[in-house]
Amino acid sequence: MPKMRVYEYAKTVNKSSKDIVNALKAKNIEVNNHMSVIDDHAIKQLESESAESKDGSMQKKDNQQGQSANAKKPAKKVDNSTRNRKQSPQQNQRPPHLRGNRGPGRRGKSKKNRPKEMAKTPDKIKISGSLSVAELAEKLRKESAEIIKKLMGMGVMATKNEELDVTTIQLLCEDFGVEVEEEEIVDVLDMDLYEEEDAPADLGVRPPVVTIMGHVDHGKTTLLDAIRKTKVTDTEAGGITQHIGAYQVEENGKKVTFLDTPGHAAFTTMRARGAQVTDITILVVAADDGVMPQTVEALNHAKAAEVPIIVAVNKMDKENANPDRVMQELTEHQLVPEAWGGETIFVNVSAVKGEGIDELLEMILLVSEVEEFKANPDKRAQGTVVEAELDKGRGPVATLLVQNGTMNVGDPIVVGNTFGRIRAMVNDLGRRVKTAGPSTPVEITGLSDVPQAGDQFLVFEDEKKARQVGEGRQARAKEAERKQSSKVSLDDLFNQIQEGELKEINVIIKADVQGSAEAVKGSLEKIDVEGVKVNIIHTAVGAISESDVILASASNAIIVGFNVRPDVNAKRTADSEKVDVRLHRVIYDAIEEIESAMKGMLDPEFEEKVLGQVEVRQTFKVSKIGTIAGSYVLEGKITRDSSVRVIRDGVIVYDGKVDVLKRFKDDVKEVATNYECGVTLENFNDVKEGDIIEPYKMVEVPRT
Numbered sequence: 088m089p090k091m092r093v094y095e096y097a098k099t100v101n102k103s104s105k106d107i108v109n110a111l112k113a114k115n116i117e118v119n120n121h122m123s124v125i126d127d128h129a130i131k132q133l134e135s136e137s138a139e140s141k142d143g144s145m146q147k148k149d150n151q152q153g154q155s156a157n158a159k160k161p162a163k164k165v166d167n168s169t170r171n172r173k174q175s176p177q178q179n180q181r182p183p184h185l186r187g188n189r190g191p192g193r194r195g196k197s198k199k200n201r202p203k204e205m206a207k208t209p210d211k212i213k214i215s216g217s218l219s220v221a222e223l224a225e226k227l228r229k230e231s232a233e234i235i236k237k238l239m240g241m242g243v244m245a246t247k248n249e250e251l252d253v254t255t256i257q258l259l260c261e262d263f264g265v266e267v268e269e270e271e272i273v274d275v276l277d278m279d280l281y282e283e284e285d286a287p288a289d290l291g292v293r294p295p296v297v298t299i300m301g302h303v304d305h306g307k308t309t310l311l312d313a314i315r316k317t318k319v320t321d322t323e324a325g326g327i328t329q330h331i332g333a334y335q336v337e338e339n340g341k342k343v344t345f346l347d348t349p350g351h352a353a354f355t356t357m358r359a360r361g362a363q364v365t366d367i368t369i370l371v372v373a374a375d376d377g378v379m380p381q382t383v384e385a386l387n388h389a390k391a392a393e394v395p396i397i398v399a400v401n402k403m404d405k406e407n408a409n410p411d412r413v414m415q416e417l418t419e420h421q422l423v424p425e426a427w428g429g430e431t432i433f434v435n436v437s438a439v440k441g442e443g444i445d446e447l448l449e450m451i452l453l454v455s456e457v458e459e460f461k462a463n464p465d466k467r468a469q470g471t472v473v474e475a476e477l478d479k480g481r482g483p484v485a486t487l488l489v490q491n492g493t494m495n496v497g498d499p500i501v502v503g504n505t506f507g508r509i510r511a512m513v514n515d516l517g518r519r520v521k522t523a524g525p526s527t528p529v530e531i532t533g534l535s536d537v538p539q540a541g542d543q544f545l546v547f548e549d550e551k552k553a554r555q556v557g558e559g560r561q562a563r564a565k566e567a568e569r570k571q572s573s574k575v576s577l578d579d580l581f582n583q584i585q586e587g588e589l590k591e592i593n594v595i596i597k598a599d600v601q602g603s604a605e606a607v608k609g610s611l612e613k614i615d616v617e618g619v620k621v622n623i624i625h626t627a628v629g630a631i632s633e634s635d636v637i638l639a640s641a642s643n644a645i646i647v648g649f650n651v652r653p654d655v656n657a658k659r660t661a662d663s664e665k666v667d668v669r670l671h672r673v674i675y676d677a678i679e680e681i682e683s684a685m686k687g688m689l690d691p692e693f694e695e696k697v698l699g700q701v702e703v704r705q706t707f708k709v710s711k712i713g714t715i716a717g718s719y720v721l722e723g724k725i726t727r728d729s730s731v732r733v734i735r736d737g738v739i740v741y742d743g744k745v746d747v748l749k750r751f752k753d754d755v756k757e758v759a760t761n762y763e764c765g766v767t768l769e770n771f772n773d774v775k776e777g778d779i780i781e782p783y784k785m786v787e788v789p790r791t
């Protein structure tokens with residue numbers, strides 16, 4: 088007697104599994120859930136019920152559907168669907184319980200085809216990109232086989248899991264007489280989605296954001312310092328300027344924001360990351376040196392970003408200053424001075440003497456007036472990261488430039504791929520502030536991770552949403568990074584196979600003699616795990632060389648060495664290029680290793696390696712830092728990143744990590760035999776004179 092599961096039956100009658108389970112229970116037929124198996128008897132009982140209750144209404148509905156579908160479809164498509172129906176496996180789609188039971192007149196003409204009419208092909212499907220054959224079949228309520236057949240007719244050989252692109256889907260659907268609607272995918276992690284719109288009436292004037300660029304040594308830093316020294320906004324005594332990557336000055340009661348990260352690097356990095364922070368570029372050219380390669384580079388960057396340029400001709404105090412030459416040279420690059428009928432403002436300055444600074448600032452304000460830089464202070468803040476770092480005490484610290492809106496302490500915020508709640512804000516004078524409006528740079532703390540310069544930020548209405556978007560972006564960034572840096576390595580071969588990223592594993596074989604190279608090749612080629620195969624791209628005799636590694640890196644291959652080893656250069660390149668090199672002496676091991684990695688069974692093997700012996704000779708207690716062990720390296724070495732055990736009278740009293748390793752006052756990476764050092768240990772202050780510190784490392788054991 089044919090049997091089927093509840094969910095399978097539910098599908099055939101276009102009902103939810105839950106409905107079917109309930110209906111069966113109501114009839115005292117014992118079922119647990121959608122996976123429960125039901126027999127013909129149970130199905131008959133359900134059939135009789137639905138026939139009684141729904142006969143009339145369903146019939147009516149079907150007729151209507153049929154009419155409207157036919158009305159819409161052009162004649163050809165109707166033909167197609169008719170043809171399909173005739174030869175379609177839909178006949179076979181009939182649930183097993185109906186096969187053989189379909190005697191005419193058994194329940195009357197109108198009822199006999201009902202399950203097939205219910206699983207009717209829809210008139211229209213919605214897609215948002217490619218679909219596999221199976222997915223499309225489900226949407227069309229057809230068997231995959233039917234789709235595959237149709238594809239064959241189109242000259243495409245496809246399996247059930249084959250991805251079909253949108254065009255193919257459209258062609259297929261046209262053939263089935265089904266309309267395809269492409270849905271736009273909304274990226275819920277896109278911050279633009281959460282930004283508030285600005286009504287023109289809400290916009291107010293904001294200070295311009297200025298970047299200083301120019302050739303090396305032409306005086307960018309000196310000019311930035313000169314402007315800051317003479318013009319800091321803070322008129323109160325004692326305003327100590329703090330380097331936060333940007334600062335504001337005031338001229339004639341109007342503010343100007345300077346990005347304090349001179350050079351093109353900052354400018355281009357930000358632009359490369361899609362951030363447009365600069366409103367005006369000051370191009371510094373030394374009057375005694377003239378236009379140099381980086382001057383041209385800088386002006387080209389500014390032009391590409393369509394940012395207005397003001398030329399500051401610097402070092403005017405120098406005897407050999409020649410501003411005319413600068414003007415002449417820049418004219419050749421389409422920066423024609425106003426004095427010569429052009430549009431570019433040139434200001435002569437001397438950064439060391441502080442001359443021309445006022446005029447320069449006035450010109451900046453003039454350009455700002457013309458350009459009308461505006462923002463809306465009455466909305467959630469949005470802007471760009473200028474600088475960011477991890478501070479040992481304060482955690483992630485970022486200088487943000489508010490470009491629109493106003494930021495407040497306590498605001499939930501998403502910054503690049505990190506998020507948090509603004510714990511504290513410090514302005515360019517080192518003062519704590521509670522709010523920051525448009526064009527204001529502030530240093531913030533409270534983020535979960537360190538963002539990157541050029542990252543966009545947006546304040547969110549509620550913390551939950553900020554967390555959700557932030558975490559989503561973080562996960563996506565990690566995934567992207569993993570994908571980008573993912574070279575094939577045996578350790579994550581299985582993952583890559585699982586994710587469908589790998590269909591073939593490229594392998595380079597190096598062996599001691601031709602015979603074994605051939606033997607390894609032959610055996611590896613026979614491996615086939617879940618349709619993934621080994622593809623030998625190069626086989627040769629001899630040590631593993633650097634060029635083998637380069638080939639492996641370029642073709643994303645693993646190197647299998649059989650009775651050979653990599654030479655020094657090959658080893659170094661393999662490390663830097665992250666090429667997986669596996670060394671073996673037994674063919675069977677080589678095969679087994681690759682096979683088991685493909686099946687996901689490979690566990691890395693680690694072994695402890697003791698690095699040295701360090702004796703504690705004196706201890707110092709320092710508040711905030713804890714106990715420093717003044718020590719002497721008896722043998723081997725101790726490194727900053729090593730794990731350590733503290734041994735007292737032969738007993739291990741601590742096992743953890745080095746916190747700080749110093750030689751005198753300097754942090755060092757390692758200290759060798761017969762040298763003194765100061766060591767503090769992570770979360771352990773109980774170190775005593777006479778203790779032995781044993782540094783060690785866990786090293787991955789090469790499989791031989």
Ligand SMILES: Nc1nc2c(ncn2[C@@H]2O[C@H](COP(=O)(O)OP(=O)(O)OP(=O)(O)O)[C@@H](O)[C@H]2O)c(=O)[nH]1
Binds near residue numbers: 305307308403
């Ligand atoms: N005489 C004179 N020297 C100046 C002036 N401005 C800068 N200098 C000197 O020029 C040299 C370079 O100045 P910086 O401000 O470091 O130049 P920079 O463009 O920031 O250089 P990089 O950061 O290396 O790209 C320093 O020795 C300054 O003292 C000026 O107006 N007059």
